[in-house]
Amino acid sequence: MASKKTVDFHPSHDPRIDSYITKAQPFAEPILRHLRALVHQACPEIEETIKWGMPHFMYRDEILCCMASFKAHCAFLFWKGTLMKDPVLKENAVGETAMGHLGKITSMEDLPSDEKMLDYLHEAITLNEEGVKLPKKPSKTKKDLSIPEDLKVALEAAPDALNTFEQFSYSNQKDYIEWLEEAKTEKTRQKRLKTAIEYMEEGKPRNWKYMKEWKGK
Incomplete structure (x- = not known):
């Protein structure tokens, strides 16, 4: 695995995400900082926000990816992960696993190499640039009501x-x-x-x- 080198932060950060990272478990802080930096390295036009209590990264008014910290692990998700090429990432996305699309992240060693992560991010960015939409989930069939x-x-x-x-x-x-x-x-x-x-x-x-x-x- 390629070594994890420090990546300079993008100058425009949402202070709520700064706070989220600071409040995370000690093991999670360097992981979240590194992932955040890689997202900005992949695309300087990324905008940050908080949605559903988690840091999200937006590109061209669409969600690109998000990350989260839990008690014992971190998770990273690509919004259009089901449409991406990597079979493991795609399988994790389809399964909607709580461990995220990169699997359970408990240390920096659990992350893909920077090169691979940047490839993922560039692929996700291209999907947004091309206006590719996620397929609509099939609506649930309503169960016929039985009137007492x-x-x-x-x-x-x-x-x-x-x-x-x-x-x-x-x-x-x-x-x-x-x-x-x-x-x-x-x-x-x-x-x-x-x-x-x-x-x-x-x-x-x-x-x-x-x-x-x-x-x-």
Whole structure:
């Protein structure tokens, strides 16, 4: 493995990332500093930010890569890692491993050589420059809702509530069904059923009290 030489920092750093690195575990600080420096060496136009509590590096208004420090290891991820050429890196990216695309990093020796890391970064930069987009994740198929028999009967006896229920979104219908099913006793279930019908007769979703459009009504 090539030796890790010190790389000069890019002059424009986000102070929040300085703070993140300073607060990291002692073993992590040199790792994070080195990775950060390599990112800027690969491209002077990189912009830094914090997203989801982790240091991110942006290029052409898109995420290029990010890094994170944990109690016993560091992780580094390429935003478009699933599209990159290295088979191990790509496999790690597809698997969405918590160890990151470079594997578990506990010391400087766990990092790829600077040359290899710069190759990775240049490949990631090219993907952003060419406007390559990540494929959209397939949407999850919604499970058909099974309406409890007592709710069916109650709705059929209350036309206004039935109309509201039928017009509700999938999630609003699911909220009422789950609320009933989670009742611990029959007495609680019947009380919830009565309340549900009353709410729906007024056109209200289950959690209307917490919704902005219903507040104050």
